[in-house]
Amino acid sequence: DVKVTQSSRYLVKRTGEKVFLECVQDMDHENMFWYRQDPGLGLRLIYFSYDVKMKEKGDIPEGYSVSREKKERFSLILESASTNQTSMYLCASSSQGLYEQYFGPGTRLTVT
Amino acid sequence: GENVEQHPSTLSVQEGDSAVIKCTYSDSASNYFPWYKQELGKRPQLIIDIRSNVGEKKDQRIAVTLNKTAKHFSLHITETQPEDSAVYFCAAKKGSDSWGKLQFGAGTQVVVTP
Numbered sequence: 386d387v388k389v390t391q392s393s394r395y396l397v398k399r400t401g402e403k404v405f406l407e408c409v410q411d412m413d414h415e416n417m418f419w420y421r422q423d424p425g426l427g428l429r430l431i432y433f434s435y436d437v438k439m440k441e442k443g444d445i446p447e448g449y450s451v452s453r454e455k456k457e458r459f460s461l462i463l464e465s466a467s468t469n470q471t472s473m474y475l476c477a478s479s480s481q482g483l484y485e486q487y488f489g490p491g492t493r494l495t496v497t
Numbered sequence: 498g499e500n501v502e503q504h505p506s507t508l509s510v511q512e513g514d515s516a517v518i519k520c521t522y523s524d525s526a527s528n529y530f531p532w533y534k535q536e537l538g539k540r541p542q543l544i545i546d547i548r549s550n551v552g553e554k555k556d557q558r559i560a561v562t563l564n565k566t567a568k569h570f571s572l573h574i575t576e577t578q579p580e581d582s583a584v585y586f587c588a589a590k591k592g593s594d595s596w597g598k599l600q601f602g603a604g605t606q607v608v609v610t611p
Binding site: 389416418419425428429430437441444475479481484485490491 | 541592602
């Protein structure tokens, strides 16, 4: 059974802080994704990674960066948090060629 | 890039009735169309998917149909039950993409009333 975990369910940070969101999957998946979920906007892809140290920008990468030093772990970094980054952040993983994405429980980030 | 539009944004149905959600996509080369269900406070989970070489797929009370000519696909839920209440997301994968990147629709909030 695929398990995707995220480091926090809820997080409150102040404007300008550096924020780290971590995601770990235990199924040896090659692909990992970071989305943000906002009402009425669905799931929007921030970044994805298809291998260790490999990453590509998604649709809304501005203000974010990512790190994938190990296959099972994919981190999302907000270099300087802003109030418009208040959102639900979802991590997902998938096996190369199979396309089904397995999601983590999400992190609700509030930036004040 | 790919653009996926989803309608309606909310759908209220009586228990036992059918529910239909429709999505349109812009890239005619898209070749994979999944549907995810997200219950309140839970993570999205895949409930059914269809590939471009198939016109219809069923799994018990849910079915998905694909019209490649019109570039739209639909989710059909029959005999709805209260546990079908959730947000449903459609998505599409570009044909040129080999990594499995998905473009999601905005979601449909389905409420099944007893």
